Amino acid sequence: MEQKRCIVVGAGIGGLAASIRMAARNYEVSVLEKNKLPGGKMHQIERNGFRFDTGPSLFTLPHLVTELLNLGPEPSEPTFRYEKLKNVCRYFYDDGTMINVPGNPEDFAREAEIKTGEPAANIINYLNTARERYRSSADLFIFNPLKNLISSARHKKPEELKPLLKVKPLRSMHKENEIAFQSSQIIQLFDRYATYNGSSPFKASSMLNMISHLEHDEGAYFPEKGMYNIVESLYHKALSLGVKFQFETAVTHLVSEKDSITKVIAGNKELEADLVISDVDVNTLYRGPARKLKMPRSVKKPDLSSSALIFYWGMNRTFPQLDVHNILFSTDYRGEFRAIFNNHQLFNDPTVYIFVSSKIVEADAPKGKENWFVMINVPPGTEKTDQEWIKQARENILKKIHRTLKINPREDILFEEIATPKTIETNTGSWKGALYGNNSNSIWSAFLRHQNKSRKYHNLFFTGGSVHPGGGIPLCLASAAIVEKEINQQ
Numbered sequence: 001m002e003q004k005r006c007i008v009v010g011a012g013i014g015g016l017a018a019s020i021r022m023a024a025r026n027y028e029v030s031v032l033e034k035n036k037l038p039g040g041k042m043h044q045i046e047r048n049g050f051r052f053d054t055g056p057s058l059f060t061l062p063h064l065v066t067e068l069l070n071l072g073p074e075p076s077e078p079t080f081r082y083e084k085l086k087n088v089c090r091y092f093y094d095d096g097t098m099i100n101v102p103g104n105p106e107d108f109a110r111e112a113e114i115k116t117g118e119p120a121a122n123i124i125n126y127l128n129t130a131r132e133r134y135r136s137s138a139d140l141f142i143f144n145p146l147k148n149l150i151s152s153a154r155h156k157k158p159e160e161l162k163p164l165l166k167v168k169p170l171r172s173m174h175k176e177n178e179i180a181f182q183s184s185q186i187i188q189l190f191d192r193y194a195t196y197n198g199s200s201p202f203k204a205s206s207m208l209n210m211i212s213h214l215e216h217d218e219g220a221y222f223p224e225k226g227m228y229n230i231v232e233s234l235y236h237k238a239l240s241l242g243v244k245f246q247f248e249t250a251v252t253h254l255v256s257e258k259d260s261i262t263k264v265i266a267g268n269k270e271l272e273a274d275l276v277i278s279d280v281d282v283n284t285l286y287r288g289p290a291r292k293l294k295m296p297r298s299v300k301k302p303d304l305s306s307s308a309l310i311f312y313w314g315m316n317r318t319f320p321q322l323d324v325h326n327i328l329f330s331t332d333y334r335g336e337f338r339a340i341f342n343n344h345q346l347f348n349d350p351t352v353y354i355f356v357s358s359k360i361v362e363a364d365a366p367k368g369k370e371n372w373f374v375m376i377n378v379p380p381g382t383e384k385t386d387q388e389w390i391k392q393a394r395e396n397i398l399k400k401i402h403r404t405l406k407i408n409p410r411e412d413i414l415f416e417e418i419a420t421p422k423t424i425e426t427n428t429g430s431w432k433g434a435l436y437g438n439n440s441n442s443i444w445s446a447f448l449r450h451q452n453k454s455r456k457y458h459n460l461f462f463t464g465g466s467v468h469p470g471g472g473i474p475l476c477l478a479s480a481a482i483v484e485k486e487i488n489q490q
């Protein structure tokens with residue numbers, strides 16, 4: 001039988017996953033990628049003996065990666081290895097409190113009680129609720145097309161849906177956390193999960209409080225060779241299944257005829273396709289290659305997720321007070337989110353995330369040194385990100401580190417690289433540098449998100465962080481699985 005041709009536009013994590021799935025289904029798959037290398041937001045920098053993962057650093061649900069590596073006639077050589085982190089994260093507060101969150105709920109609850117006075121039972125109850133919510137909703141909201149919501153729910157037993165019926169979706173994440181906990185530090189710790197899809201805990205629905213279940217209960221993991229190894233492993237898997245990659249090939253045009261996409265144009269290349277799967281941020285896609293297609297309302301006026309300003313610092317020494325993942329919390333979390341989503345400004349007391357992969361992957365920094373990935377959330381948008389803006393943010397970060405950790409890292413920075421909303425947009429095609437497409441600041445966000453199959457074109461599909469079910473590695477991988485289901489059903 002003649003093989004059907006599938007073109008995947010973009011080799012981000014969603015595009016790689018979709019290419020593997022379609023090749024395993026015996027499609028002839030070509031991936032067109034504008035960059036020189038695969039990965040999109042999941043990239044790496046190597047400099048002076050240091051290696052930095054440039055984008056994602058928090059890794060949950062690793063089985064979604066291994067599942068892909070086992071597709072096709074021959075499972076991959078097990079070159080992709082990962083380990084469960086002993087500690088999920090270290091949280092630092094300006095008053096000197098440090099909560100070292102261990103990888104199991106009981107130890108975490110004990111540590112929280114010792115450090116903040118929050119009764120351990122409150123943490124355990126909260127995580128139990130998050131687990132129940134996740135289990136009763138994951139296949140409705142994450143692993144299936146949203147249009148199947150009602151039919152999927154019909155297949156569930158009433159007791160399976162009970163945890164969902166107890167959710168008060170109009171309540172914000174913060175409000176629910178305020179009701180659940182006594183300690184303002186624990187409230188802030190759980191509020192932070194809104195940032196996992198670039199949203200504000202003061203606006204996003206309490207339904208999203210289940211995100212914490214993934215790290216605290218299912219576990220936080222790390223690939224043995226760093227995050228970029230996820231990309232390398234998937235890329236090699238795709239190659240082994242016969243996927244053809246064309247790098248430095250930016251798609252400029254999707255050509256439609258009646259209800260199908262007939263051709264994909266990339267510069268002077270013209271490729272015919274039976275199926276097209278786009279991994280490009282939809283907000284960019286409809287303003288670029290798909291500008292002739294009808295733009296959905298959520299794309300016309302996108303309510304974007306946050307962006308980031310990141311400094312990659314090669315550090316001249318090691319810092320025992322830090323772990324792999326570290327958060328230095330703002331003293332005014334509400335003010336910080338107001339600055340990001342309402343005032344579109346830098347905040348002078350930002351929450352600073354410091355990720356040090358060399359704590360776990362020794363080869364990521366020369367002996368006696370560390371690779372710091374230092375990130376703050378900033379508004380999406382590329383207009384105000386000039387040198388003055390970067391300088392101001394850098395000062396805010398250095399002051400915050402000094403205030404909270406009582407160290408002055410200035411003299412220890414050997415060199416730095418910087419990522420801004422502008423460079424994130426240029427390098428990955430994310431509209432305005434938004435990390436996760438549109439935000440989830442409204443209870444309708446999940447329903448308004450762009451779906452994985454085009455309504456008009458029967459052979460056009462969408463994967464990646466800007467479409468259903470959302471951004472972040474696990475959800476991007478889920479989006480590729482949904483695309484496969486949609487194509488299969490068709």
Ligand SMILES: Cc1cc2nc3c(=O)[nH]c(=O)nc-3n(C[C@H](O)[C@H](O)[C@H](O)COP(=O)(O)OP(=O)(O)OC[C@H]3O[C@@H](n4cnc5c(N)ncnc54)[C@H](O)[C@@H]3O)c2cc1C
Pocket residue numbers: 009010011012013014015032033034035038039040041042054055056057058059249250251252279280281288289308310424427428429430435436463464465466471472473474476
């Ligand atoms: C700084 C940062 C930190 C993050 N932290 C985490 C984290 O800790 N954990 C987590 O799970 N997630 C995190 N994320 C989110 C996660 O990285 C993304 O959700 C995910 O990587 C997006 O994958 P994607 O499939 O949408 O493709 P993308 O990574 O967006 O890639 C899209 C690809 O399409 C290509 N492209 C664009 N236009 C064209 C065109 N016209 N023609 C051809 N190719 C094109 C781009 O070059 C790019 O390679 C983070 C993201 C960033 C930026």
